Amino acid sequence: MSSLEIAARAAVRTAVALLASLALYACESSSPRFQNIDVTGANYGRDFRLLDPDGNIRTLADFRGKVVMMFFGFTQCPDICPTALARAAEVRRLLGADAGRLQVIFVSVDPERDLPELLRDYTAAFDPAFLGLYASLAETRAVADDFRVFYRKVPTGGSYTMDHTATSYVFDPRGQLRLAVSYQSPAESVAADVRTLLQAPHSTP
Amino acid sequence: MKVKMIAPLFAALVSSAALAQVTVGEPWVRATVPHQKATGAFTRLTAATDARLVEARSPVAAVVEVHEMVMEQEVMKMRAVPGLDLPAGKTVELKPGGYHVMLIDLEEQVKEGGTVPLTLIVEGTDGKRESIDVVAPVRPLNSARATHMPKH
Numbered sequence: 001m002s003s004l005e006i007a008a009r010a011a012v013r014t015a016v017a018l019l020a021s022l023a024l025y026a027c028e029s030s031s032p033r034f035q036n037i038d039v040t041g042a043n044y045g046r047d048f049r050l051l052d053p054d055g056n057i058r059t060l061a062d063f064r065g066k067v068v069m070m071f072f073g074f075t076q077c078p079d080i081c082p083t084a085l086a087r088a089a090e091v092r093r094l095l096g097a098d099a100g101r102l103q104v105i106f107v108s109v110d111p112e113r114d115l116p117e118l119l120r121d122y123t124a125a126f127d128p129a130f131l132g133l134y135a136s137l138a139e140t141r142a143v144a145d146d147f148r149v150f151y152r153k154v155p156t157g158g159s160y161t162m163d164h165t166a167t168s169y170v171f172d173p174r175g176q177l178r179l180a181v182s183y184q185s186p187a188e189s190v191a192a193d194v195r196t197l198l199q200a201p202h203s204t205p
Numbered sequence: 206m207k208v209k210m211i212a213p214l215f216a217a218l219v220s221s222a223a224l225a226q227v228t229v230g231e232p233w234v235r236a237t238v239p240h241q242k243a244t245g246a247f248t249r250l251t252a253a254t255d256a257r258l259v260e261a262r263s264p265v266a267a268v269v270e271v272h273e274m275v276m277e278q279e280v281m282k283m284r285a286v287p288g289l290d291l292p293a294g295k296t297v298e299l300k301p302g303g304y305h306v307m308l309i310d311l312e313e314q315v316k317e318g319g320t321v322p323l324t325l326i327v328e329g330t331d332g333k334r335e336s337i338d339v340v341a342p343v344r345p346l347n348s349a350r351a352t353h354m355p356k357h
Contacts, residue, residue, distance in 0.1 A: 075238075076241065076242060076243040077283075078235060078243065078244055078245025078283075078301075078305055078307060079245055079274050079281075079283070079301045079302065079305060080274065080281040080302075082235060082301070082347060082348070083301055083302070085347065086347045086348070089347060113242070115240065117240065118239070118240040118241060121239060121240070121241075122241065122346075124238075125236075125238055125345075125346040126346070126347045150280050154282075154284070156272075156283075156284075156285050156307075156309070157268035157270050157285065157307075157309050157310075158268060158309075159242075159268065159309050159310060161243075161283045161307075163280055163281060163282045163283070164281055165279055165280050165281075166276065166279055166280065166281045167279045182279060183279065183281070
């Protein structure tokens, strides 16, 4: 290969890289603006493998075509978990006819106490369409780590409570992690972002 | 003036509170589902003179603690506190996102529409303790926040 050829190939490679980055830029600049934290392209929280209260294995692929909103918590939680789940129920109400295109998932960080029946009753008290998922202690830790969710047991009154991350995660209908939703974010802003994800191209299965 | 905001039936239920140094406004307990062993109680407390909530009791739970919930970088942390200061004339709220009375190891399901007896032990600056009996209505599990807050 002559030095001229090498230089020509290098020039082509540079041009291709430039075009690719321009295309990416164009793509990004036309991507939707969200009211919640955009985590599109995150290298964490790509999937999960958990059990539903009937003992079936559930993964993200089961919910393709729907927006999935996922929250980690525990049923003995007096405060932040009911607030987050009540907000999720409100989001579904705000979506109206599109409510069926949002799957809300509650992942237990306390599988020792959150037995399947309790998990089912608990999520149903907010919305019968919500799904409670759980796993073994080791698998729960692995999934939480993968979602950068922190939790730990804290002893209290001969029993224990759980410290845990109160962020909800939202996946688009293609199963890509898109949003991190703060516990403080109002239902209206979450519903607006879910609508944006449902309306985006490729959102149909 | 808190009592005015409470329905007459409810005022009757908390009549003992009106005699105390501390006014108990709009207490409520979050309902549970079967096998759920813990829940929270919420209210507003206004002391006539400086006081401190030092203990809470309830026949429905084996363990009752005053808890504080704090958020640190999106992580929810809940801790028992030894007491809760009730400065004279200032309304201290026990509400989702702040303080609550934690009912742990529930004897049975706390059902929506029912009531839960609570006893609040308050200590004055003179070290004298008094107990206030409260009957708190049970609100649905999905109650998001305390309702109809006064606007003043």
